[in-house]
Amino acid sequence: MGDNLFEGLPPPSHHQQLQGKENEEEEGKEGNDQISFSLKTSSSSNNKEASPKPVLKSALKRPKPTESNPEVWKKLLWERYLTAVQEKRLRFKMTTDASETQVIEAMQKIASHIKNPTKFSKASKLAIQLIQAGSVKGGNSEHFFAILEAAMSSTTSCTDPSVRGDYHSLFSAAQDAAECLNKRQKNQLTVWTFRAVMANDFLTDDSFVFSKTASKLKDAICSLPFATEDDDIDEAATLKDETETGNDEDDKKQTIVESAEENNKDESDPFGLDALIPSSGKKDDRAKGRKDVATKSRKDDEEDTKIFLKSKREALISCLEIAARRYKTPWCQTVIDILVKHAFDNIARFTSRQRDAIEKLWASVREQQIRRKQGKSVTGKLDVNAFEWLQQKYSTEKISIRHSVGASGDRRCQQWLG
Numbered sequence: 001m002g003d004n005l006f007e008g009l010p011p012p013s014h015h016q017q018l019q020g021k022e023n024e025e026e027e028g029k030e031g032n033d034q035i036s037f038s039l040k041t042s043s044s045s046n047n048k049e050a051s052p053k054p055v056l057k058s059a060l061k062r063p064k065p066t067e068s069n070p071e072v073w074k075k076l077l078w079e080r081y082l083t084a085v086q087e088k089r090l091r092f093k094m095t096t097d098a099s100e101t102q103v104i105e106a107m108q109k110i111a112s113h114i115k116n117p118t119k120f121s122k123a124s125k126l127a128i129q130l131i132q133a134g135s136v137k138g139g140n141s142e143h144f145f146a147i148l149e150a151a152m153s154s155t156t157s158c159t160d161p162s163v164r165g166d167y168h169s170l171f172s173a174a175q176d177a178a179e180c181l182n183k184r185q186k187n188q189l190t191v192w193t194f195r196a197v198m199a200n201d202f203l204t205d206d207s208f209v210f211s212k213t214a215s216k217l218k219d220a221i222c223s224l225p226f227a228t229e230d231d232d233i234d235e236a237a238t239l240k241d242e243t244e245t246g247n248d249e250d251d252k253k254q255t256i257v258e259s260a261e262e263n264n265k266d267e268s269d270p271f272g273l274d275a276l277i278p279s280s281g282k283k284d285d286r287a288k289g290r291k292d293v294a295t296k297s298r299k300d301d302e303e304d305t306k307i308f309l310k311s312k313r314e315a316l317i318s319c320l321e322i323a324a325r326r327y328k329t330p331w332c333q334t335v336i337d338i339l340v341k342h343a344f345d346n347i348a349r350f351t352s353r354q355r356d357a358i359e360k361l362w363a364s365v366r367e368q369q370i371r372r373k374q375g376k377s378v379t380g381k382l383d384v385n386a387f388e389w390l391q392q393k394y395s396t397e398k399i400s401i402r403h404s405v406g407a408s409g410d411r412r413c414q415q416w417l418g
Contacts (some may be wrong), residue, residue, distance in 0.1 A: 001383045103135045107143035111150045118155065120163050124170040136177040145185050148174060148192060158196045159203065159322065171196040187308040194220070194315035202323045207331050215320055221342065224313065224349040234306065235351045317354050324361050327368065334387050340365045 087191040114123035127147050138146045171193050203211040325333040344362040346356050
């Protein structure tokens with residue numbers, strides 16, 4: 001009896017049996033968890049050991065060729081050479097460098113085709129491309145000037161509607177190449193610019209461009225020197241030269257002058273002794289040659305300036321006449337009035353024939369102004385612009401010197417009592 005410890009006790013209840021079973025199950029789970037955790041840790045450690053190490057960037061680079069491997073070095077050099085050749089070919093295709101002879105040949109072809117009115121548009125665009133590419137230089141300036149000369153010698157006028165825009169574009173772009181021309185060519189280009197650019201600007205529909213061109217024309221008129229009697233004589237002589245009778249008279253004058261010079265030579269040396277006298281020396285001959293060259297160059301410069309001033313005056317008169325033809329347009333009238341009045345005030349800067357043309361223009365402008373003030377016009381409608389209407393309105397108004405006093409000008413205060 002002493003060996004059995006549970007002897008004399010009641011049997012265990014059902015609740016206690018369930019608790020015992022739960023305790024046993026918990027102990028079993030803890031054991032299983034420990035086993036699974038050990039397995040997981042072991043598997044994770046195995047995965048870490050099995051995962052590869054990260055690769056360095058330096059390992060991905062191409063290995064540098066060494067002296068011990070000459071084939072790789074040759075292959076690399078050959079690849080670089082091929083890429084350089086390909087880049088060079090592409091660069092050569094993108095840029096076209098024309099030689100001097102090719103540019104001159106192109107200019108000669110353009111000069112031959114630009115005279116034709118049907119080919120003028122295309123030829124002028126090609127000339128503009130040469131200017132924009134910088135192909136016009138001092139060496140080929142003569143050929144470029146030949147293009148401009150051929151363009152102005154065309155049968156169609158530069159103000160013709162079919163070629164008006166092309167002339168304007170060509171001679172506007174030609175200003176960029178004016179530095180390559182000499183003095184005579186620059187002067188001629190200035191005259192052609194008046195005829196091709198300024199004259200076409202007066203035919204615009206933009207009032208701002210029209211007024212801006214009128215101000216340029218006024219500045220050009222002010223830059224002219226005063227005309228002299230020699231200018232009037234030269235103008236009359238050129239008018240005579242245009243006729244055949246004038247040419248015959250000039251030939252007679254030349255023969256008379258030559259015969260008079262021969263007579264003077266015979267009178268100065270009747271016995272022919274000047275040929276027997278030895279010359280003073282080579283130095284005197286050189287000095288005379290230099291003097292002759294200097295006087296000849298001076299005479300050439302004077303002649304060029306005379307021709308330039310004559311051509312400039314004629315171009316400005318033609319621009320003035322073209323502007324006066326726009327007088328029927330209402331918004332052009334005030335600008336034309338001011339422009340013609342300015343030319344009339346500077347009439348002394350023109351020759352006799354040109355002065356007559358300016359006087360006629362001014363007389364016609366004055367007549368139109370009077371007709372507009374009377375309520376008449378060329379079209380028969382009331383044609384008074386805003387400036388003239390305000391001028392007429394305020395010419396009869398009485399304005400007080402004190403604006404706070406009555407506006408009627410009687411200087412009496414008007415009190416309004418309600």
